Amino acid sequence: MITDKLIDGIIQMQNPTCVGLDTLFDYLPDDMKAGATTFEDVAERVLAFNKTLIDHICDIVPSVKVQIAYYEMYGVAGMKAYYETLKYAAAKGLVVIADAKRNDIGSTASCYAKAFLGETQVNDRALKAFPSDYVTVNGYLGSDGILPFVEQCEKQDKGIFVLVKTSNPSGAEIQNMILQNGVPMYEYMGGLVEKWGESTIGNYGYSAVGAVVGATHPTEAARLREVLPHTFFLIPGYGAQGGNAEMLKSCFGGDGLGGVVNNSRGILCAYKKNGGTYYSAAREACIAMQKDLSAVIGKMGR
Amino acid sequence: MITDKLIDGIIQMQNPTCVGLDTLFDYLPDDMKAGATTFEDVAERVLAFNKTLIDHICDIVPSVKVQIAYYEMYGVAGMKAYYETLKYAAAKGLVVIADAKRNDIGSTASCYAKAFLGETQVNDRALKAFPSDYVTVNGYLGSDGILPFVEQCEKQDKGIFVLVKTSNPSGAEIQNMILQNGVPMYEYMGGLVEKWGESTIGNYGYSAVGAVVGATHPTEAARLREVLPHTFFLIPGYGAQGGNAEMLKSCFGGDGLGGVVNNSRGILCAYKKNGGTYYSAAREACIAMQKDLSAVIGKMGR
Numbered sequence: 001m002i003t004d005k006l007i008d009g010i011i012q013m014q015n016p017t018c019v020g021l022d023t024l025f026d027y028l029p030d031d032m033k034a035g036a037t038t039f040e041d042v043a044e045r046v047l048a049f050n051k052t053l054i055d056h057i058c059d060i061v062p063s064v065k066v067q068i069a070y071y072e073m074y075g076v077a078g079m080k081a082y083y084e085t086l087k088y089a090a091a092k093g094l095v096v097i098a099d100a101k102r103n104d105i106g107s108t109a110s111c112y113a114k115a116f117l118g119e120t121q122v123n124d125r126a127l128k129a130f131p132s133d134y135v136t137v138n139g140y141l142g143s144d145g146i147l148p149f150v151e152q153c154e155k156q157d158k159g160i161f162v163l164v165k166t167s168n169p170s171g172a173e174i175q176n177m178i179l180q181n182g183v184p185m186y187e188y189m190g191g192l193v194e195k196w197g198e199s200t201i202g203n204y205g206y207s208a209v210g211a212v213v214g215a216t217h218p219t220e221a222a223r224l225r226e227v228l229p230h231t232f233f234l235i236p237g238y239g240a241q242g243g244n245a246e247m248l249k250s251c252f253g254g255d256g257l258g259g260v261v262n263n264s265r266g267i268l269c270a271y272k273k274n275g276g277t278y279y280s281a282a283r284e285a286c287i288a289m290q291k292d293l294s295a296v297i298g299k300m301g302r
Numbered sequence: 303m304i305t306d307k308l309i310d311g312i313i314q315m316q317n318p319t320c321v322g323l324d325t326l327f328d329y330l331p332d333d334m335k336a337g338a339t340t341f342e343d344v345a346e347r348v349l350a351f352n353k354t355l356i357d358h359i360c361d362i363v364p365s366v367k368v369q370i371a372y373y374e375m376y377g378v379a380g381m382k383a384y385y386e387t388l389k390y391a392a393a394k395g396l397v398v399i400a401d402a403k404r405n406d407i408g409s410t411a412s413c414y415a416k417a418f419l420g421e422t423q424v425n426d427r428a429l430k431a432f433p434s435d436y437v438t439v440n441g442y443l444g445s446d447g448i449l450p451f452v453e454q455c456e457k458q459d460k461g462i463f464v465l466v467k468t469s470n471p472s473g474a475e476i477q478n479m480i481l482q483n484g485v486p487m488y489e490y491m492g493g494l495v496e497k498w499g500e501s502t503i504g505n506y507g508y509s510a511v512g513a514v515v516g517a518t519h520p521t522e523a524a525r526l527r528e529v530l531p532h533t534f535f536l537i538p539g540y541g542a543q544g545g546n547a548e549m550l551k552s553c554f555g556g557d558g559l560g561g562v563v564n565n566s567r568g569i570l571c572a573y574k575k576n577g578g579t580y581y582s583a584a585r586e587a588c589i590a591m592q593k594d595l596s597a598v599i600g601k602m603g604r
Binding site: 022024025033035036037038039041042067069070072073074075076078079080083101102103104105106108109111112114115120122123125127128129130138139140141142143144145163166167168169170171172173174175177178179180182185188189192236241 | 381447480
């Protein structure tokens with residue numbers, strides 16, 4: 001069961017860090033950028049950057065999140081680099097989260113679910129488009145836009161993270177609106193997530209249907225942890241966006257479990273701040289982040 | 303200005319139809335499907351299907367909506383067919399809507415905006431990833447997730463359609479929730495859309511920031527038409543999903559303007575119901591839809 005596998009990795013490494021491969025071409029060292037003129041050039045170099053980085057972090061970090069926007073902007077060649085990055089990370093034993101925030105009505109949602117979590121039928125062959133362990137989704141279309149993903153979670157032992165309380169400032173414009181019954185939208189959305197996960201609860205008590213809960217909103221995170229006991233959190237916003245270990249502490253239970261904490265720029269661009277090669281600086285940043293988080297969260301797993 | 307251009311086409315053809323190129327491989331005639339075993343095979347045939355279909359409708363229909371999920375599920379090869387479909391439709395003079403329902407926090411949203419509406423910088427070259435006239439977006443992350451798209455609308459003369467009231471049944475679980483001030487979420491989201499569009503209002507009085515409003519919800523559509531005077535609608539749900547001309551009438555004003563009406567399966571698969579070649583049946587279905595809509599909407603444009 002995928003969330004059990006993710007938690008096993010967190011306990012083994014005592015590290016709930018998720019490395020965000022939001023690999024903007026600008027993040028690459030100058031010598032890797034020089035002379036590139038086409039999307040194919042960019043895609044090749046971004047992939048090389050990702051692979052070396054993965055090699056240097058895969059023994060100390062249990063998961064990566066690959067943000068698809070940073071590949072889609074390089075066209076078809078970028079999408080090939082995305083696919084290759086997913087495959088390489090999986091081959092290195094990492095739990096792979098496709099951060100794609102997909103959403104649509106039922107029939108179309110089932111195509112997205114097949115693309116990321118399942119298989120696409122081509123006559124009598126079943127092929128995989130963008131194979132991932134989890135995909136992030138947006139719940140604004142309600143249950144019939146989410147259940148096709150849950151179906152693939154059950155069938156293929158995969159997971160999703162539904163946007164609940166996002167890390168950005170304006171998320172509050174929608175997510176903190178109070179409903180007539182006094183409940184804010186994010187908590188109501190969280191309640192739906194808990195329900196969507198009911199059929200997929202694993203050994204640690206968490207389901208395959210997780211929630212995105214920003215590190216930048218400690219009050220909301222504490223409330224969500226309280227009312228969503230079976231929901232595992234994907235926690236963005238640590239580092240560059242202003243979230244810190246103390247702020248996200250409430251996402252975790254007494255057993256030191258409850259979520260993975262994403263960091264993208266703080267790891268990919270660590271070399272720009274701290275010097276050294278990008279991959280050794282990234283490894284150092286992961287080690288520092290592990291220390292920072294475990295000092296606050298404590299021992300992970302009983 | 304892109305919405306003016308779209309409306310010019312609607313008035314000229316007296317047709318607010320948008321053909322939805324949700325080209326599932328299963329929709330192709332058997333002889334086009336036979337022998338395909340790879341994503342490349344599928345992509346090639348889907349693209350051929352789309353091109354011939356576009357050739358047969360581009361003189362009577364002003365716009366197409368290309369649903370990306372149906373290409374993404376065929377992997378990188380599918381994304382190439384998506385790109386080629388966008389390009390071919392634009393070359394034939396159609397207004398092209400990328401139905402991708404993208405959404406993320408500001409820095410990532412700006413990558414999506416560049417991918418679909420703008421340009422991606424590769425050293426000193428500016429390249430286009432998936433060039434479209436409009437892209438659909440999801441507003442659950444609030445203003446800072448939408449404004450990067452609006453920025454590209456202004457800069458590149460492009461547009462977006464924000465999900466407001468979707469055509470599927472469960473959309474109501476979120477969108478019809480009543481806020482503390484008595485306003486349902488869809489109307490509140492609509493108000494944000496009207497505001498996001500303020501800087502891009504064209505000659506017809508509609509902005510470049512439109513709203514997705516399902517044909518299946520006439521009451522909500524009537525209310526939204528009333529409170530969003532400058533917001534152009536993308537109206538899905540006609541045909542296979544149960545919406546009809548009478549139900550979507552309230553999306554249009556007294557001048558017969560106000561939105562484009564999407565139909566996917568009803569056009570792509572018309573040959574399965576009515577016989578003939580897929581492209582002649584698709585053309586006939588477009589003509590029938592034009593008649594059906596104009597009988598209810600009346601003359602388009604003053």
